[in-house]
Amino acid sequence: MKGFLLAVAVVAVLFAANALFTGALGAGLAMSPYLLQVICLAGINIILAVSLNLINGFTGQFSIGHAGFMAIGAYTSAYMTVNFGDRVQSVLSFLPSAARDGAVLLISLAAGALLAAIAGFFVGVPSLRLRGDYLAIVTLGFGEIIRVFILNIDAVGGARGFSGIPKIASFFWIYLFAALSIVVVYRIVHSSFGRTLIAIREDEIAAEAMGVDTTRSKVISFVVSSAMAGTGGGLFGHYLMYLHTNSFTFLKSIEIIIMIVIGGLGSITGSVVGAVLYISLTEGLREFAQYRMVLFSLMLVIIMIVRPQGILGHREVASFLTRRRRLPTVPSAPL
Amino acid sequence: MTTLLQQIVNGLSLGSIYALIALGYTMVYGVLRLINFAHGDVYMVGAYVGYYLSRKLAGREPSFVSAFVVMLGAMAACAVLGLVIERLAYRPVRRASRLTLLITAIGVSLFLENGGQLVFGPDPKFFPSLAPHFDFHVAGVRLTSEQITVIGVSFLLMVLLRFFIMKTRTGKAMRAVSFNLDAAKLMGISTDGIIAVTFALGSALAAAGGVLIGMQIPKIDPLMGIIYGLKAFVAAVLGGIGNVPGAVLGGLLIGISEVMVVGYLSSTYRDAIAFGILILVLLLRPQGILGRVQKEKV
Numbered sequence: 046m047k048g049f050l051l052a053v054a055v056v057a058v059l060f061a062a063n064a065l066f067t068g069a070l071g072a073g074l075a076m077s078p079y080l081l082q083v084i085c086l087a088g089i090n091i092i093l094a095v096s097l098n099l100i101n102g103f104t105g106q107f108s109i110g111h112a113g114f115m116a117i118g119a120y121t122s123a124y125m126t127v128n129f130g131d132r133v134q135s136v137l138s139f140l141p142s143a144a145r146d147g148a149v150l151l152i153s154l155a156a157g158a159l160l161a162a163i164a165g166f167f168v169g170v171p172s173l174r175l176r177g178d179y180l181a182i183v184t185l186g187f188g189e190i191i192r193v194f195i196l197n198i199d200a201v202g203g204a205r206g207f208s209g210i211p212k213i214a215s216f217f218w219i220y221l222f223a224a225l226s227i228v229v230v231y232r233i234v235h236s237s238f239g240r241t242l243i244a245i246r247e248d249e250i251a252a253e254a255m256g257v258d259t260t261r262s263k264v265i266s267f268v269v270s271s272a273m274a275g276t277g278g279g280l281f282g283h284y285l286m287y288l289h290t291n292s293f294t295f296l297k298s299i300e301i302i303i304m305i306v307i308g309g310l311g312s313i314t315g316s317v318v319g320a321v322l323y324i325s326l327t328e329g330l331r332e333f334a335q336y337r338m339v340l341f342s343l344m345l346v347i348i349m350i351v352r353p354q355g356i357l358g359h360r361e362v363a364s365f366l367t368r369r370r371r372l373p374t375v376p377s378a379p380l
Numbered sequence: 381m382t383t384l385l386q387q388i389v390n391g392l393s394l395g396s397i398y399a400l401i402a403l404g405y406t407m408v409y410g411v412l413r414l415i416n417f418a419h420g421d422v423y424m425v426g427a428y429v430g431y432y433l434s435r436k437l438a439g440r441e442p443s444f445v446s447a448f449v450v451m452l453g454a455m456a457a458c459a460v461l462g463l464v465i466e467r468l469a470y471r472p473v474r475r476a477s478r479l480t481l482l483i484t485a486i487g488v489s490l491f492l493e494n495g496g497q498l499v500f501g502p503d504p505k506f507f508p509s510l511a512p513h514f515d516f517h518v519a520g521v522r523l524t525s526e527q528i529t530v531i532g533v534s535f536l537l538m539v540l541l542r543f544f545i546m547k548t549r550t551g552k553a554m555r556a557v558s559f560n561l562d563a564a565k566l567m568g569i570s571t572d573g574i575i576a577v578t579f580a581l582g583s584a585l586a587a588a589g590g591v592l593i594g595m596q597i598p599k600i601d602p603l604m605g606i607i608y609g610l611k612a613f614v615a616a617v618l619g620g621i622g623n624v625p626g627a628v629l630g631g632l633l634i635g636i637s638e639v640m641v642v643g644y645l646s647s648t649y650r651d652a653i654a655f656g657i658l659i660l661v662l663l664l665r666p667q668g669i670l671g672r673v674q675k676e677k678v
Contacts, residue, residue, distance in 0.1 A: 107479055109486075171663050177478050178415045182613065183662055186655030193652040295606070299486060306483055338494035345487030350472045353480040 055224055063217035081216065087324040088219035089281050092226045094304040094316035096273030099230050101302070102310035103239065104266045105246030106173060107181045109298045110188025111274050113168075114161045116293035117191060118275025119282040120201050122157030123210045126150070126283065130211065146213040154222075154279040161275025162268050164191070169267035173260060176249070188298055196290045206289035207282070214283035222280060226273050230313055233269065242266055246311070303345055309355030314362040319355070382520040387643045388636060393527040393596060395635020396534035400589035401612030402619070402627035403541060404582030410558035410622040411578050413478070417485035418465060419586055420609015421492035422458050426587025427507070427600045428500050430454040434508050447510040451533070451591045455584040462583025463576055470579075471572070489609075496602030504601040507594035530592045537588055538628055541581070545624060550577060558622065607651060611638070614658040620671025629669060633657075 066084075068075030076084075097111045130149045137145045172183040201207045233239050241262045244252040253259050282288045300323070308319025323341075330337040348355065357365075401423050408416045433450045469488045473480050516523040545551035556564040557574045565571045593608070594600055615634045619626025634654055641653045661668060 105479075107482065171659070175662055175666065178482060179617075179662055179666070181482060182415070182617070183659055185610070186614075186658050190652050190655050190659075193649065197646075197648055299490065302483070302486070310479075335494075335498055339491060339498060342487050342490035342494060346469050346484055346491065349476075349480050349484040349487065350469075353473070353476055353483075 056221065059217050059220050059224075062220075063215055066216055083324060083328050085214075085216055085219050085284055087321050088216070088223045089277050089284070090301070090304060090320040090324055091223045091317050092219075092277035092280070093274055093301045094308070094320040095223075095226045095230050095313060096270045096277065097301050098305045098308075098310065098313065098316045099233065099242075099273075100266050100270040102305055102312065102316070103230075103234055103246060104242045104263055105249075106263055106267070107177065108184040108267070108270075109181050109295070109302060110168070110184035110186070110191075111270075111301050112293040112295070112297035113188030113191035114165055114271040114274040115278035115281070115297070116195055116290065117164050117278070118154075118157035118161040118272075119278030119288050119293070120157075120195055120198075120207065121160040121275070122153035122279030123207055123282040123288055124201055125153040125156045126213070127207075127210060146211070147218070149211075150213045150218060150279075150283060153283070154276050157279035158272040158275040161278070162272035165268045165271025166264065169264045169271075170260075173263040173267060185295060185298070188293075189295060192290050192293050195293075202288075204290075206287060208287045210282050210286045210288070212283065212286050214280045219280050219284065222276055226276070227313055227317070229269070229273070233266075234313070238262070238265070243311075303341060306345060306348065306355055309357035309359065311359040312355070312357040312361055315355055315357035315360075318357065318362070383643075385519070385521045387639050389521055389523060389527065391636030391639035392632060393530045393635075394639060395615075395632035396531050397589045397593050397596075397631075398608070398612045398615045398635050399628045399631025400534050400537065400585050400592070401608060402615040402631045403538070403624065404586045405613050405616040406619070406621055406624060406627040407554075407578050407582045409616070411554065411561070411575050412470070412474070412481075414470065414481050415485060415613065416470075416579075416582075417482075417609070418488040418492055419582065420605035420607075420612065421489050421496070422461055422465070422583045422605070423586035423590045423608060423612075424496060424600070424602060424605030425461055425492065426454045426458045426583075426590030427594050427604070428496070428505075428590075428602075429457040429587065430591035430594050431505055431507055431600060434510055444511050447529075447595070450510060451588055454587040454591050458583040458587035458590075459580040462579040465583075466576055466579040489605075493603055493605065500602050502602060504599045507598040507600055509598070510591075510595055526596045530596055533588065533592060537585060541585070542624065544581075550574070554578060611651075611654045614654045614661075617658060617668055618661050620668030623668065623670045623672075626668055626670035 063069075066076040066081050093111060093115060097108070100106050100108050126149055130153070133149045133152060134145050137148055140148070168184070168187045172180055172187065175183060195201065196204055234242070241252065241257045244255065244257055245259050245262060249259055278293075281292075304319035304323045305316050306319070307322060308317070309315030326341070327337060330340070401419065404419045404422070405416060408414060408419070430450050430453070433453045434446070437446045437450065465488055469484055470481070473484050511525065511529060514525045516525075516528070545554060553564070553569045553574050554577065556567065556569055557571050557578075561571055564574075589608075590600075611634055612631065615630035616627045617630070618633060619628070619630030621627075634657065637657065638650060638653055642650050
């Protein structure tokens with residue numbers, strides 16, 4: 046009951062904030078379109094960072110192909126909306142237009158997440174048998190292969206890019222899904238299944254000896270993470286109204302990794318902090334565009350040298366406030 | 381038939397460059413168990429040092445002497461760069477987890493790419509021709525002097541490396557470190573020194589690759605290291621990472637298969653083929669063609 050009330054409260058707050066920011070409560074109160082776009086992109090990055098943290102931070106399987114799953118979700122859901130959106134709209138013609146758009150978005154996102162999850166399964170089953178560096182390179186390889194394949198599909202625009210996607214993802218939807226992804230990862234990590242994931246991260250051989258089906262757990266974690274990345278990609282496409290495979294290169298995956306490394310591998314609030322910090326820094330340093338990636342890369346190296354666990358480490362923001370450690374921090378074992 | 385032969389020749393000259401870069405990956409992996417993500421970018425820096433050096437020598441007739449000077453200069457500069465990277469970035473995290481090392485390597489790689497865009501400018505540059513150009517025709521197959529130089533120089537360097545590793549004291553120490561770092565340290569080998577030498581050697585070979593690619597495909601840009609680096613890494617894994625002859629074999633195979641895909645299928649799949657090979661290798665024979673299976677100890 047408490048959870049339900051909380052959920053209703055979150056939806057209401059997001060709804061009100063959405064109305065406020067977009068100027069529905071008076072144009073004077075509206076946020077500048079630029080700032081709103083930055084905030085919305087930050088929300089999408091929160092989804093991506095939180096989902097990548099499930100596999101990289103909590104399960105300890107270093108994947109650097111997240112952008113590939115994001116691309117699958119983005120292209121699938123955009124394709125759904127562009128080709129079947131009108132049909133859904135006409136079936137639901139009795140509803141107000143905002144609700145119809147929401148329904149179209151939800152159906153498209155579900156399709157995108159589903160396909161990303163299927164791709165995650167087929168990538169995860171063979172590659173999660175590998176460890177450490179090899180897994181990293183294979184996921185990178187799959188990410189690039191996915192991108193090259195999409196580039197060669199003419200139905201989604203190929204090298205021209207995919208344009209004409211209606212702008213039906215708003216602040217409300219983006220942050221609703223961001224909140225949802227945080228809840229999903231939180232619930233997974235605090236379940237008995239989450240403890241098997243953490244056991245795998247700490248010591249895979251020991252976990253296996255304790256009777257954990259490590260491959261199965263890793264694949265489930267990977268599939269969930271991919272589906273969430275697909276959702277994030279779908280929102281990305283429906284927010285920017287245009288997709289090009291250049292948005293989903295290896296560098297996008299690295300960006301998401303920078304976010305979770307800054308925030309702390311294995312900390313949900315850390316991913317949120319990392320994503321917001323990363324986006325604020327990239328936008329704030331726009332004037333120094335040519336220096337900022339130099340700065341980020343230096344930051345990554347320096348963080349690894351002085352504080353390899355990231356700003357928050359395995360801990361959550363709340364654990365600092367209550368001065369109580371949520372989980373004992375064990376130095377992470379060599380992969 | 382002549383087309384096929386021509387493709388094989390083209391593939392060999394591309395592949396020998398992959399092989400040169402792959403050697404650096406394999407050597408560093410051998411001693412540190414680290415995928416040096418920045419290696420491809422060291423190769424890019426090598427190409428740029430070669431570019432600036434040959435601009436300095438501009439005005440002179442293209443000759444093999446100036447080409448030789450340019451290549452030595454680039455190799456020396458990158459050897460220093462490799463030493464600096466090892467000292468500043470990798471040595472402080474050497475005892476940390478593999479993941480920390482990997483992220484550090486990614487950070488160094490991003491730093492070189494973006495620093496390169498800042499220093500060299502983001503636009504592609506065109507490598508001046510260094511050596512005199514002429515063509516050979518053998519049985520209908522066209523061999524350019526660049527291709528011959530690339531293949532010849534790469535093989536010379538590989539033979540020298542082989543000699544260094546197998547016949548010199550430092551090479552012997554390198555093999556010992558790669559076999560077991562702690563035991564090598566107990567035997568009185570200065571492991572820090574050997575690791576530094578390994579980085580310097582690998583980086584110098586990558587620089588040679590950079591100058592050679594500049595001779596063959598004269599367009600260079602600060603992000604060229606990413607894709608060449610990845611393909612060379614795939615080559616190292618294909619041959620068996622940590623295995624020096626394996627890296628050469630892997631490089632040649634990747635080069636030939638890439639040229640075949642471009643020639644007979646479609647050039648858009650040029651970059652996907654290397655990853656496809658990588659995935660197949662890791663699934664079917666993770667230790668690579670010439671690699672040995674390593675047992676996992678708990």
